[in-house]
Amino acid sequence: MNIVLLSGGSGKRLWPLSNDTRSKQFIKIFKTETGDYESMVQRVYRQILTVDSSATVTIATSKSQVSAIHNQLGTDVGVSVEPCRRDTFPAIALAAAYLHDVQGVPETESVVVCPVDPYVEQDYFEALNALGRCAANSEANLVLMGIEPTYPSAKYGYIIPEEKEAVSRVSRFKEKPDEETAREYISKGALWNGGVFAFRLSYVLQRAHELIEFRDYQDLFKKYDTLEKISFDYAVVEHEPHIEVMRFGGMWKDMGTWNTLTEAMESPSIGKAILNETCENVHVVNELDVPVLCMGLKDMVVSASPEGILVSDKAQSSYIKPFVDAIDQQIMFAEKSWGSFRVIDIEEESMTIKVTLNAGHRMNYHSHERRDEVWTVIEGEGRTIIDGVERKVKAGDVIRMTAGTPHTIIADTALQVIEVQLGKDISVGDKRKYPSPKNTDIDSHKFQP
Amino acid sequence: MNIVLLSGGSGKRLWPLSNDTRSKQFIKIFKTETGDYESMVQRVYRQILTVDSSATVTIATSKSQVSAIHNQLGTDVGVSVEPCRRDTFPAIALAAAYLHDVQGVPETESVVVCPVDPYVEQDYFEALNALGRCAANSEANLVLMGIEPTYPSAKYGYIIPEEKEAVSRVSRFKEKPDEETAREYISKGALWNGGVFAFRLSYVLQRAHELIEFRDYQDLFKKYDTLEKISFDYAVVEHEPHIEVMRFGGMWKDMGTWNTLTEAMESPSIGKAILNETCENVHVVNELDVPVLCMGLKDMVVSASPEGILVSDKAQSSYIKPFVDAIDQQIMFAEKSWGSFRVIDIEEESMTIKVTLNAGHRMNYHSHERRDEVWTVIEGEGRTIIDGVERKVKAGDVIRMTAGTPHTIIADTALQVIEVQLGKDISVGDKRKYPSPKNTDIDSHKFQP
Numbered sequence: 001m002n003i004v005l006l007s008g009g010s011g012k013r014l015w016p017l018s019n020d021t022r023s024k025q026f027i028k029i030f031k032t033e034t035g036d037y038e039s040m041v042q043r044v045y046r047q048i049l050t051v052d053s054s055a056t057v058t059i060a061t062s063k064s065q066v067s068a069i070h071n072q073l074g075t076d077v078g079v080s081v082e083p084c085r086r087d088t089f090p091a092i093a094l095a096a097a098y099l100h101d102v103q104g105v106p107e108t109e110s111v112v113v114c115p116v117d118p119y120v121e122q123d124y125f126e127a128l129n130a131l132g133r134c135a136a137n138s139e140a141n142l143v144l145m146g147i148e149p150t151y152p153s154a155k156y157g158y159i160i161p162e163e164k165e166a167v168s169r170v171s172r173f174k175e176k177p178d179e180e181t182a183r184e185y186i187s188k189g190a191l192w193n194g195g196v197f198a199f200r201l202s203y204v205l206q207r208a209h210e211l212i213e214f215r216d217y218q219d220l221f222k223k224y225d226t227l228e229k230i231s232f233d234y235a236v237v238e239h240e241p242h243i244e245v246m247r248f249g250g251m252w253k254d255m256g257t258w259n260t261l262t263e264a265m266e267s268p269s270i271g272k273a274i275l276n277e278t279c280e281n282v283h284v285v286n287e288l289d290v291p292v293l294c295m296g297l298k299d300m301v302v303s304a305s306p307e308g309i310l311v312s313d314k315a316q317s318s319y320i321k322p323f324v325d326a327i328d329q330q331i332m333f334a335e336k337s338w339g340s341f342r343v344i345d346i347e348e349e350s351m352t353i354k355v356t357l358n359a360g361h362r363m364n365y366h367s368h369e370r371r372d373e374v375w376t377v378i379e380g381e382g383r384t385i386i387d388g389v390e391r392k393v394k395a396g397d398v399i400r401m402t403a404g405t406p407h408t409i410i411a412d413t414a415l416q417v418i419e420v421q422l423g424k425d426i427s428v429g430d431k432r433k434y435p436s437p438k439n440t441d442i443d444s445h446k447f448q449p
Numbered sequence: 450m451n452i453v454l455l456s457g458g459s460g461k462r463l464w465p466l467s468n469d470t471r472s473k474q475f476i477k478i479f480k481t482e483t484g485d486y487e488s489m490v491q492r493v494y495r496q497i498l499t500v501d502s503s504a505t506v507t508i509a510t511s512k513s514q515v516s517a518i519h520n521q522l523g524t525d526v527g528v529s530v531e532p533c534r535r536d537t538f539p540a541i542a543l544a545a546a547y548l549h550d551v552q553g554v555p556e557t558e559s560v561v562v563c564p565v566d567p568y569v570e571q572d573y574f575e576a577l578n579a580l581g582r583c584a585a586n587s588e589a590n591l592v593l594m595g596i597e598p599t600y601p602s603a604k605y606g607y608i609i610p611e612e613k614e615a616v617s618r619v620s621r622f623k624e625k626p627d628e629e630t631a632r633e634y635i636s637k638g639a640l641w642n643g644g645v646f647a648f649r650l651s652y653v654l655q656r657a658h659e660l661i662e663f664r665d666y667q668d669l670f671k672k673y674d675t676l677e678k679i680s681f682d683y684a685v686v687e688h689e690p691h692i693e694v695m696r697f698g699g700m701w702k703d704m705g706t707w708n709t710l711t712e713a714m715e716s717p718s719i720g721k722a723i724l725n726e727t728c729e730n731v732h733v734v735n736e737l738d739v740p741v742l743c744m745g746l747k748d749m750v751v752s753a754s755p756e757g758i759l760v761s762d763k764a765q766s767s768y769i770k771p772f773v774d775a776i777d778q779q780i781m782f783a784e785k786s787w788g789s790f791r792v793i794d795i796e797e798e799s800m801t802i803k804v805t806l807n808a809g810h811r812m813n814y815h816s817h818e819r820r821d822e823v824w825t826v827i828e829g830e831g832r833t834i835i836d837g838v839e840r841k842v843k844a845g846d847v848i849r850m851t852a853g854t855p856h857t858i859i860a861d862t863a864l865q866v867i868e869v870q871l872g873k874d875i876s877v878g879d880k881r882k883y884p885s886p887k888n889t890d891i892d893s894h895k896f897q898p
Contacts, residue, residue: 015742274772278765289795290755290781293464293772296762297749304758306739311760313745316727320744323723327740344793345803345867346738349844350827352803352867354794374847376823376869378799395798396871398823398847418794418801420825420867422845 001052001132002105002201004080004095005044006088007061007069007116013257015324016307017285021334024255025117026068029285031266040117040255042072051125056103059116060095070337071358078103083224089235090227093208094220096201101217107202110136114196119253119264127248128196134167135198140244142237143198144170146191148249152182155254157193161245164189170243191247194254197237207236258301258310258317271304281314306332306342330428338362339411344418351421357382357411365408365434371423373407375399380415384408385437406434450501450581451554451650453529453544454493455537456510456518456565462706464773465756466734470783473704474566475517478734480715489566489704491521500574505552508565509544519786520807527552532673538684539676542657543669545650550666556651559584562681563645568702568713576697577645583616584647589693591686592647593619595640597698601631604703606642610694613638619692640696643703646686656685707750707759707766722751730763755781755791779877787811788860793867800870806831806860814857814883820872822856824848829864833857834886855883 007025014024028037038046041059048055058078059069066079080098082091092113099105110132118124127145135143146159157176161168173193174185212227214220237243255261262283268275271286278296286292287305294302301317303310308327312320332343338361345352357363357380365385375384381394386407393399393409401407409417456474463473477486487495490508497504507527508518515528529547531540541562548554559581567573576594584592595608606625610617622642623634661676663669686692704710711732717724720735727745735741736754743751750766752759757776761769781792787810794801806812806829814834824833830843835856842848842858850856858866 016739274776276765276768276772278762286758288758290465290757290778291776292758292760293769293776294760295769295772296765297760300746300760302758302760304753308739309735309737309741309751309753309758311741311743311746311749311751313727316725316745319725320742323725323742323744327723327742329739332739344801347827347865350865350867352793352801352827354801372845374825376825376871378796378801378869378871396821398849400847416796416799418799418867418869420827422825422827 001048001055001129002099002109002111003048003055003057003128003132004092004099004111004113005041005057005059005116006091006113006195007041007059007065008085012321012324013318014261015320015327016305016310017287017303019307019331019333021064021331022068023065024261026065026072026335029261029265029270037270039072040119041069044116044118044120045073045077047120047122047125048128051122052129056099056105058095058099058103060091067337068335071335071340083221085229086224086227087229088232089230090212090224092204092232093212094217094224096204096208097214097217097220100201100205105201107205108136108200110198110200111204112196112198115194117255118194119251119255119260121251123250124248124252127246127250128198131196131198131246134244134246135200138167138244140169140242141199141203141240142243143167144243144245145194145196145248146245147194147252148247149182149186149190149192152179152186153192154179154182158182158185158190159193159245160185160188160190161247167244167246170245173237191245192252194252204236211235258303258312258320259314262301262314273302349422349424349426351426353419353421355409355415355417355419357409357415357417359411359414362410363408365406365436367401367404367406367432367434368421368423368430369403369432370425370427370430371421372403373401373422374420375401375409376418376420378416378418380411380413382412382415383410385410388437390437406432408436450497450504450578451548451558451560452497452504452506452577452581453541453548453560453562454490454506454508454565455540455562455644456490456508456514457534461770461773462767463710464769464776465754465759466736466752468756468780468782470513470780471517472514473710475514475521475784478710478714478719486719488521489568490518493565493567493569494522494526496569496571496574497577500571501578505548505554507544507548507552509540516786517784520784520789532670534678535673535676536678537681538679539661539673541653541681542661543666543673545653545657546663546666546669549650549654554650556654557585557649559647559649560653561645561647564643566704567643568700568704568709570700572699573697573701576695576699577647580645580647580695583693583695584649587616587693589618589691590648590652590689591692592616593692593694594643594645594697595694596643596701597696598631598635598639598641601628601635602641603628603631607631607634607639608642608694609634609637609639610696616693616695619694622686640694641701643701653685660684707752707761707769708763711750711763720753788864798871798873798875800875802868802870804858804866804868806858806864806866808860808863811859812857814855814885816850816853816855816881816883817870817872817879818852818881819874819876819879820870821852822850822871823869824850824858825867825869827865827867829860829862831861831864832859834859837886839886857885 017027018024025040028039060080080095112128112132158174160172162171269284272291273284274293276295280298282297283301285303299314339357341353341355377397466476467473474489477488509529529544561577561581607623609621611620718733721740722733723742725744729747731746732750734752748763788806790802790804826846
């Protein structure tokens with residue numbers, strides 16, 4: 001199976017766990033069999049590989065998510081990076097060109113496109129596999145998944161099939177209706193449109209070449225910012241007369257808000273939390289090291305992270321976005337391809353962060369114009385390169401870098417560092433990157449930001 | 450006026466703002482006219498000095514609060530330190546001996562004793578002043594303040610006066626009654642007993658010498674741990690036939706719980722907080738640097754500090770103590786006589802703290818057996834003494850101390866330092882103190898912990 005996972009979204013709706021660099025799909029909130037927690041993207045990736053261990057998985061996403069994807073899924077997963085946001089048609093066209101030109105997928109094979117964040121069981125991916133086989137062999141150019149509705153939702157678009165068979169031609173598409181109209185649609189056999197569909201690679205490449213002038217993936221990537229913003233529905237689906245729909249009757253949930261997310265939580269709390277006996281229908285997700293004590297709460301969600309604290313009635317939590325938009329605060333936590341960092345103190349002329357590097361990874365070789373830095377290694381072993389000079393470091397070592405000095409740190413084992421930044425004008429933009437010094441034995445592909 | 454403020458309490462009830470080292474009276478929660486915040490003890494101290502600028506104020510407290518008292522009130526305030534907890538009679542006897550032998554207060558003068566944490570206005574301290582004058586001139590040996598009840602409370606003891614005059618002989622004392630009995634008492638003219646009373650110094654010293662064998666303050670201090678635990682009520686009040694009560698009809702609130710504390714807050718929030726329009730009767734006290742977003746809450750208190758996060762229904766918040774007792778966590782924030790510290794990161798073999806030293810102050814000269822330390826100065830100027838060698842330091846300087854090396858830092862201006870502690874067995878108990886090196890020009894009295 002070739003599968004493209006569309007990974008978008010800013011993550012405002014699940015603040016404070018999500019922020020501008022960490023979308024909701026990267027929050028580790030689902031308990032695995034081993035007792036660890038995994039994110040939506042990790043869960044979906046694991047489920048796909050369980051159903052089809054040879055699946056070609058490609059994540060279509062923006063630049064800002066690439067670090068988090070490699071951090072959570074490793075470097076084997078394919079990533080089709082959109083240089084900027086241009087809606088779903090250019091994104092799918094780019095992913096299709098990536099599959100063909102970079103991954104070498106033959107034009108005759110089918111591709112399944114699916115959002116990265118459905119909360120589903122294994123049977124869903126078995127259905128995707130079937131959807132792909134169907135698209136490869138069907139006379140139709142597009143095969144959609146139609147989810148059997150469990151209630152008359154006004155949140156989804158509807159697909160009205162011609163027949164009640166497992167696979168049927170599509171009669172009509174319907175935009176998000178009101179609840180009453182939804183009830184009517186459902187009585188006529190309508191299915192939810194979850195944005196999941198499959199096609200032969202040749203079909204989408206052909207449509208892409210008809211609408212965009214480009215040679216190959218590299219060329220399309222280069223001119224991506226000149227492309228028109230247009231949805232796949234508008235550019236392709238609406239003009240295609242040969243569309244089929246395949247029914248799916250299994251569990252399917254859309255994890256868009258705190259309300260729906262907490263429904264999928266196995267226990268009332270993740271992280272340090274105490275709920276007294278008078279709490280009812282309360283969920284706590286606490287990423288901080290200190291406890292959250294809840295007393296006498298009903299129908300509420302409480303979440304604490306390095307970004308902030310949310311205390312909300314569950315129904316109210318769906319109105320969170322404008323309030324989060326109005327919060328003007330720097331990123332306090334980020335996952336990078338090489339590990340993660342967390343801001344632990346901010347003063348006017350200093351900032352202190354805790355840097356965690358995964359074993360075998362390293363930072364870019366870089367310098368800052370307007371700040372000095374001090375590293376105190378608190379765990380692990382590795383090497384620093386300061387102004388071209390390599391040196392072994394371990395827990396307890398202290399390294400000073402004055403402004404302008406190129407520097408990097410390489411983690412031979414997992415490494416933790418307290419970094420104190422000192423200067424009058426500290427900003428993430430103050431960074432100059434240099435090519436990697438040659439005499440280091442680290443694979444360079446791991447070192448992209 | 451000579452006034453003794455009894456400052457006790459562990460601070461569990463106002464967690465997470467209070468903890469084992471920061472009692473509720475030190476939380477800065479009351480807005481002053483200049484827009485800053487002051488604590489209960491700062492508010493009371495300021496109010497006393499406004500009413501009587503020459504008042505001799507003595508705080509009777511335990512060792513653990515001395516740092517916070519000097520940090521918040523400066524070094525001019527008198528402090529009678531109880532070497533261990535021995536209930537109110539030994540504490541008041543010790544404070545009386547301290548006033549007489551250390552502060553030189555004549556035996557003929559009166560002393561007013563009052564809890565450190567009433568939430569009151571100026572008129573209360575004018576009443577205390579009058580109470581003191583009354584005790585100096587009265588034939589009675591004790592004059593109590595009787596607060597005119599505003600509702601039939603079951604939380605307070607009652608004083609039944611003989612007459613309705615401003616000052617009357619006491620007819621009877623009543624223990625905390627149920628609400629109905631309280632109503633009965635009030636109909637008979639009973640007053641609340643707020644634990645406020647005045648006496649001539651000679652009287653309490655005489656009672657103390659009758660019950661305890663001691664020469665003077667130093668002697669009493671030395672044998673304090675051998676004294677019997679006994680309350681002032683039981684040891685003195687119950688045996689005293691000549692007691693008067695003076696009425697007080699002004700505002701008086703006891704700030705024991707989150708519920709009563711939030712009633713005294715001028716605005717719904719302190720610190721970074723956003724309350725959406727559907728919040729009703731919600732108070733937020735946030736000591737963290739990140740925002741708290743509240744949506745759809747009713748009758749609730751939310752508080753966040755380096756110690757943890759409380760989210761509670763206001764009525765439920767009075768049952769907090771057992772939950773806080775069960776939280777086993779190290780102190781994350783403390784005020785010291787020289788400034789404060791905050792734990793900002795904890796790992797298995799390291800701990801990172803932010804140390805703030807007030808100008809002109811310094812740490813004790815000390816060493817640790819089982820940890821190295823690294824200081825990075827992030828703000829201000831000062832001097833370090835490492836193994837006897839003094840050196841000037843300023844923002845950007847890094848100082849390393851290996852285990853066993855005596856060290857201290859002296860703040861010439863306000864100073865902030867990131868301290869990384871490194872070792873396998875980090876504990877607050879691992880501290881050896883040394884006498885101050887002689888060649889420093891800092892007043893030694895400021896350097897007590």
